[in-house]
Amino acid sequence: MSKLRPALHDEITLRGYSPRTRETYVYAIEKLAKYYDQAISTLTDQQLEQYFRYLTLEKKLSRSTILVQLNGIHFLYEHVLHKKFKVKVCWPKQKQVIPELLSRAEVKLIISHVPHEKYQTMLLILYGCGLRISELMHLKVSDIDGGRETLKIRQGKGGKDRFVVVPPSILALMRLYWCRYHPGVWLFPSRGEGKQPLNESSLRKQLKTAVRLSGINKRCSAHSFRHAFATHQLEAGMPLHQLQHQLGHSDIRTTSRYLHWLPELGHGGVDLLSGWGDDHG
Known part of the structure; x- marks a missing residue:
């Protein structure tokens, strides 16, 4: 893996992939190399298929996690090793799981138990603007437009820039944060010289x-x-199409899942048995 790493990094850089993609691809390939303890270039298709069976049957990884592993290994074979990738993967059935949704009171309670003001600010921005954690961490001071009340999200998921609306309360919070901490380039810099954004962990x-x-x-x-x-x-x-833009979803079907999670937002229908007791008592 050590010999392949520079070439892998070069190919990822050439395609402008995000640091997160780089991390996941390297992680996937390192796991494969550790499993077989032999040069990846010498692995057979049967060995690769057996590895993905192991991820499903023994590790019991989800479909989405296995897909991440597959993408990283496929990228290595196609762009670094220049080999055809003909592995057949048996996918576990995709589970439709509704997340445990937080109420407003629960959000407020959790944030109130964060002892550090900086991290409270980060969570309030995360919640108040609907950002992904990677988008929050890569905010720059220059991305804040107080006049237009927007934030510029650079290279969000899918490598796309977008603007999101910032409520006045969050703008006021960011001004207070800036006055107290005086960040330079990154809104939430790492410790030390602050040349890098704070780590998500x-x-x-x-x-x-x-x-x-x-x-x-x-x-x-x-x-x-x-x-x-x-x-x-x-x-x-909030209209669904506006929420779609705020969240940065390419497909409105991704946004519409929230309607399925909140059936009370839709029309409740008509109670077809209402009044039957009066008519047929």
């Missing part, structure tokens, strides 16, 4: 502790705040 650790202290038993991650934003905005009447 720092916020995740703070959130995990806050959830435990709050006593809320729901499964909660940084992405739960994005789900909470979407559901609460729909409850408040």
Whole structure:
């Protein structure tokens, strides 16, 4: 793997893939190399198929996780090893799981248990604007447009830029944060010289502790705040196409899943048995 790494990094860079994609591809390939403990270029199609059976049957990984592994290994074969990739993967059935949605009161309670003001600010922006954690971490001070009340999201999922609306309360919060911490380039820089954005793991650790202290038993991650934003905005009447743009979804069907998670937002239908007792008593 050490010999392949420079070539892999070069091919990823040439295609302008994100740092997150780089990390996941390298991780997938390292796992494969560790499993067989032999040069990846010498693996047979049968060995590769057996590896993916192992991920499904023994590791019991989800369909989406296996797909990430497959993408990384396929990229290596196609663009670095220049070999045909003819592996047949038996996919586990995709589970349709509704996440445990947070109420407004639960969001407020969790954030109140975050001891550090900086991390409270980060979670409030995450929730108030519906951002992905990677988008939050890569915000620059120059991305804030107070006059237009927008944030520029650079290279979001799918490598696309977009603008999102920022509510006045979040703008005021960011101004207060800037006055207190005076960030340079990155809105949330790493410690030290601050030339890099803060690592996502720092916020995740703070959130995990806050959830435990709050006593809320729901499964909660940084992405739960994005789900909470979407559901609460729909409850408040935001049109679906506007929510689609705010979240950065390419396909409105991805956004419409929130309607399925919140059946009370749709028309409740007519009670066909209403009044039957009066007519046929």
